[in-house]
Amino acid sequence: MTVAAHPEQQVAGGAPATSGRRVLRVLLRDRGAVLSGAYLALIVLMAICAPLITAITGHGPNDFDTAAVDTDLGGVPYGTLGGISAEHPLGVEPQNGRDILARIAYGARVSLIIAASATALTTLLGVVLGMLAGFYQGWVDQVICRVMDFLMAFPALIFMIAILSALPQGNRPVLLVVVISVFGWPYLARVVRGQTLTLVNREFVEAARACGASTGALVFKEILPNLRSSLIVMTTLAVPGYVGTEAGLSFLGVGVTPPTPSWGQMISSSVGWYAVDPMYFVIPGGFLFLTVLSLTVLGDRIRAAYDAGEAA
Amino acid sequence: MMARYVAWPAGVVVILFLVCLFTFVLFFTLQPDPAVMICGKTCTPERIDQIRGVLGLDRPFFTQFFGFLAGIFAGRDYGEGANLVHCPAPCLGYSFQTNQSVMEMVVERLPVSATVAIGAAVLWLLVGIAAGLLSAVKEGTWIDRTAMGLALGGSSIPNYVLALALQYVLVVQLQVLPFPQAVAFSDDPLTWFQSYLMPWIVLATGYACLYARLTRANVIDTLAENFMRTARSKGLPPLLTMRRHALRPALTPIATIFGMDFAGLLGGALITETVFGLNGVGKMAADSIAKNDQPVIMAVTLLAAFFVVVGNVVVDLVYTRLDPRVRITSP
Amino acid sequence: AQGPGGTGATGTSATPATGGIVHVLANADFSHLDPARGFDGGVNNFYRLIYRGLTTFGAGPGEEGTKIVPDLATDTGTPSDDAKTWTFTLKDDIFFEDGTPITSEAVKFGFSRAFDPEAGIGSPYGRLLLDAPKDYKGPYLSGDLDTIETPDDKTVVIHLKKPYADFPSALALPNFTPFPKGTGAGGAFDSKPIASGPYKVASYQRNVSLKLERNPHWKPETDTVRSARPDGFEWTFGLDPATIDERMLAGQGTDADAIGPSIQAATVARVQAPQIKARTLSGLNGCTTYMGLNTTKKYLKDVRVRQAINHAIDKDTIVAALGGSTLAEKGTSIQPPTVAGRVDYDPYPYDVEKAKQLLAEAGLSGGFSLTLDTRAQPKMAAVSVAVQESLKKIGIDVKINNIDASTFYEVIGTPAKQNDMAVTGWCPDWASGATFLPPLFDGRNITAKGNSNIAQINDKAINARIDEIAEMTDVNEANAAYGELDKQIMELAPVVPLAYEKLILVNGANIAGAYQHNSYSGGVDLVSVGLADPTK
Amino acid sequence: MSELLEVEDLTVTFPTTRGPVDVVKNVSFTVGRDETVGIVGESGSGKSMTSLAVMGLLPKGAITSGSIRLDGTELLGRPERELRRLRGDQMSMIFQDPLSSLNPYYTVGLQIEEMYRAHRDRSRKAARKVAIEALAQVGLPDPERRVNHYPHQFSGGQRQRIMIAMALVCRPKLLIADEPTTALDVTVQAQILRLLADLRSQSGTGMVFITHDLAVISSIATRVLVMRRGEQVEYGTAEQIFAEPRHAYTRMLLESIPRIDDEVAP
Amino acid sequence: MTLLRAKDLTKRFVTRGPLGSKAEFTAVDRVSFDVRLGETLAVVGESGSGKSTTARMIAKLMDPTSGTLEFDGEDVTHAKGEALTRFRGNVQVVFQDPFSSLNPRHTVERIINAPLIYQGRTPKGGRRAYAKELMERVGLNPDHSLRYPAQFSGGQAQRIGIARALAVNPKLVICDEAVSALDVSVQAQIIELLRRLQRESGFSYVFIAHDLAVVRQIAQRVAVMSKGRIVELGTTEQVFGDPQDEYTRTLLAAIPRINPEWDRRRRENS
Ligand SMILES: Nc1ncnc2c1ncn2[C@@H]1O[C@H](COP(=O)(O)OP(=O)(O)OP(=O)(O)O)[C@@H](O)[C@H]1O
């Protein structure tokens, strides 16, 4: 009895690249992914080079320029589009005439660091604890769920204020990240737990168990990849959420201290001006929107690239 | 598995107790003296002590805490002599700033918050899930891209901005809606509806965006399952195929966050209620924080905690309805 | 003093017709309807609609509003020689809303409520001035206040703790409101007040709305102050400030019959249109926004440092932060322009060089750092940043300590918690230095909690001068003396007067008789306002 | 009159990173009314893809060319809306992997009923009756109770029978059965084959029957298509394929059949 | 030598009706058997008779309601931790539903390597090469190692499952209808592979199948199940040559055969 060594048709081509490199190659060919990546890189670069930017334009993030606004009209910027001019490429803040470009650049530092680290931390906690709860059920689930209930039960903002105002001034951004994460992870963890509950009973998990997978491996290597879609959505949307939380807390006096600029604060302070100086909102809002958009597009494309396997 | 259901009521009570205790500790130890707040501009230390005495703030921590707990079950009295006020059984405390029983304040405001929450929830569920489903089905087309672009935009706009912008456009510029007013449904259904419409939209936007994206992501995953092929092979009406077969598996995460989001909103939609001047629990929370009205803060916290915990219980029960496999005995 | 209010009152000065409902749009509900409890410009203005006292402020724009006139009493009282005992006679035909006459007994009862530990949390003058037994705890706990004599139904004899020439002014404050004996225990007035003024509460839903209707037992003949033209008032509470601005600008429906609070800075540019400008009022709110310099702190102990700070602050940027020239004026002296006897002067003009020189003299030219307590609220934060920017120029590094609005006053009012500097404000209880300078600069008033002398200045000369002025029996003389004391205090530079804030009020098109009242933080005088055409 | 199903030059292509791959190449065959055509062949040779192409249910990204005519009307390029009306009603398919092909979230009863209700009778009661009947027909014990069970509560063979029951409720003109009996023991298999034969004789259903069990093919198919690597190796009457196979692969296949009677494990 | 001994294994399922009514169903009823080292025990029987459930129990993927399980002389009924890890290294399973048992988010390479990864083993030459070799042995194109399960046919998916089970050199492989989706020639190849492994490495198999011809080829002993019980257990010759139980006889009688006339003609032709 003879059997052909390769019953399937032979396909030309060399050895397949490792999946990481393959994915990168796929992404590089994707316009959306490249644009998103470029934008994110630009923002990061801008944050790093903020001092350079202010050196070039000659306006620091807190330099008042009362000459650029009309104090008799409540401080509306002179000129069109919120005072956009060669001097102030993105216009000025109403009332005190601070340069928006400089504030955006410096604000990127605070906002992105806080939002990104809080997102990373909540995701980490949420995924790990949520999966363990969903997987073990029984008392582990009980304990984790009760802790989650406990944390979620507090109206988060009230408690963040209470706790943050009691904490020493110390390193505000770090404290903010910690507090936001402590109150933030249960939201994600619950979603993860719910999905884990339904995935645990899938046959492929049983198969992995038969392969000798330890609990940890089952949870993180078999189930986790199947949660990807929800995770991408939740984490990318967490970023604007946390930028907003930071702004809210800062406004309530427990966030980063003024005059440190942050995107969230800029957006919050722009709201009253929506009718008179809409650009004041549009610029930081636009930067934030594009950041989230880029993160989402990138997340989606990476997922698609992994999913596609060889058939992309 | 059965143990989970049995443990619920006990668990809920324990959580609520801990929330109480923690809130109490936090506000007892960390927060400024509410007596100072009440005392006002020209205030003397003696006067502060006097007020503290009236509020019972001079008593030891546990006396105060258990007094509060006892009030919930047995009611309690405040003040003395002619000033005595009685706060009947489910007593969540008494606000000396508004001179009202907190329970009364909550009961007064809960319907508003519930109206806001329910209306918004209906809206965001319908819009969010429908948009997510549509995007998933039309994945990669302009419909998908537009819907998801909007969803991202929507989730990047703070509630506050959206509320004011909406008001500016719909009320001031286009004049299709009046400025929101506090009217009861029974008095004037049309104005009632018009007044709540904007709060609903504002509140629903953020959630709808999240739900749409989540629905889309999960439905896309489900569409790749073999059983979707079976469903299509049956030649069912497309809406039925989508609703029944593709949506159900995507609903687990939706149900989870919906339980939490909705319960959270019953505890008050702080910003939206404030912007539109709705006298709900959220506005009450905001006011009480600004005025450091501790009994009210305590009550709002407890109320929110109660809804969230109950919401989570419901979600857990829903899981087993959503996915029959969850019912199998776990490993 | 210059006449601050009513600069733009042109379009709305027409006399109101009788009838109609005036609507009021408000952000926050009143603190308390019980006049013993509530005490701020907004609520005091409202109290005048439903309550009457022995005296009250005049009804009119400018200085008229700071004059003291009789109300329930036939005159502004007869003092004894040392101004320690005051006798008042009540008018005839004065009634509470239920028809019971207002008697001397009611006056006594109403006054004694200020001593109740629960109720008497409003204006402090009752407790500060009225003579009472040491452990007296108000009528509900301790019974009648025997130190007030009521020889007959129409006569009240009041004994004070110490001589007080300006007592008629203090009586214009809300916690001297008569009430029928035995009423108002346990916060009852907060939901159901007993009216003595032209209106009574028809319905009140906390944080939602308050409706006033005519009090049939109020006799216009007995009241020379309140014209009370409209048939009622209706407040809508809990509106977002931006929404209020939007509504007032649009003026649709009943909003044409509405008045509101001052607009926000962002709206200023939008009220320039002539048709809106015509119904806009603008004027000072009668308060001073200042920065206290904690004189007990290391660097600020040195008067030269404090003076340097005074010179260094660019008040133009402060004004910009407060919303520009339409919403604020530069502050120079401690007392705001609305206070009687105030002297207009500028001891510390903006001068960076001078400031640097002063610092050099103090041996601090190398720069140092100070912490500034600020209320976490956009406007205050903006002011703080402006201060920070200004002081940067003379080498002072300002650290902003943002404090949650609910705890701000506790922090700065507790010397143990207070930092180097704090941005805050002060409004006089009536237009006299008596309610401005002593509370802020009398070193003997420094308390461990609830302190208002945030500079913590305790200067013998100042203390002594305060006592001297308090003893003056001529009110005008006293006011003039306070004006000079202002200068004396500023020489020590314990505070930096930053600005006098202004209000811009946009009224509904149908509003008539609106002017800003100088004793009520520049708000529209409610007892005179009405509708131009109630049938509209 | 045309045949029930005419497949001509069917090619199915998948784009991959290494260029397009034809998984089905120029396959042609016809199925007459009340005729059974067997498809046999190597695993991975494109049998399932061919049948999915007929149903219009190929995975996303697959490109089809050629022609598929049902009752003389072209199916390829038809809008989804029209195909949907045909599916379940005119043609239905039994899928190869029953567990993943059944929706784990619904009872099997509902999954059978919804098909019937979509095309035949909207009433719930009638559908339920039909579902129970169908389950009984495929030999599932205790069908009244088991309609309310979920797929994971069944054995592999039972799930396969559920798939069969589902495909049959509407008595379609064309039935495509993709390895419908692999998980069944021979007695149940015999029962199912009888059921299919009845269906063919009663309703004139034409059938495409894919299996690896050549004995089954020989007993029910009138024509046989042999596939290998996406290509059509041989196509002819059953008798011709089994008695006079022309292609070496067919012959090899027939030689490899394990025989119950001649070989015993050592 | 006995490798695995099952004694009185019983599994009862509780099912809930639509109205919450409960019903109990005994899927496996006091089943006892043993598997010797290097032996193939076939399990045949009615669909729904409890074969897969028994397989799950002996693979320790499902706890029996009652009964005991011994492996290598050790009672593993309640094995945990170390003992369970050892057991997992020795017993592998090929599942009946090919797609469901493959993680849709893993590449084939990752799936096949799963036992190696989870048991911390690295074969000579690395896992990638090893996976490719295994794919080749079960007749899959090794170039497809980075594809996902959905991109394979039913038979190919089944072979992925087989390759995975063989990756760690287990002592016992439980094959639940492991070759049912394969065409006869590939099937023969797989069977040959299994037999070779048995010869060379002493694998034992529990082989669940419906194709009695295949069973006859591969099994030394056969257990026949019906309605949750083993109705007959004996050597292949015994069971096929001289069936004792009524059900076994029906089963044997129902085996479909190619028209003998066609068969004869073909043989003559070739
Ligand atoms: N999404 C896909 N992308 C690329 N190739 C695919 C895809 N799906 C299936 N294939 C390939 O198409 C070929 C045909 O698959 P098909 O399922 O039709 O085989 P089959 O004949 O049914 O085999 P079996 O008998 O094993 O079920 C297989 O080689 C398979 O690998």
Ligand SMILES: Nc1ncnc2c1ncn2[C@@H]1O[C@H](COP(=O)(O)OP(=O)(O)OP(=O)(O)O)[C@@H](O)[C@H]1O
């Ligand atoms: N989770 C479950 N709940 C209820 N009943 C179940 C469950 N799993 C299996 N059963 C029932 O147990 C019996 C035995 O199932 P099992 O899967 O062991 O059968 P099998 O012998 O493998 O059949 P097949 O050859 O069809 O795969 C079947 O009647 C099945 O319906």
Ligand SMILES: [Mg+2]
């Ligand atoms: Mg197939």
Ligand SMILES: [Mg+2]
């Ligand atoms: Mg089975």
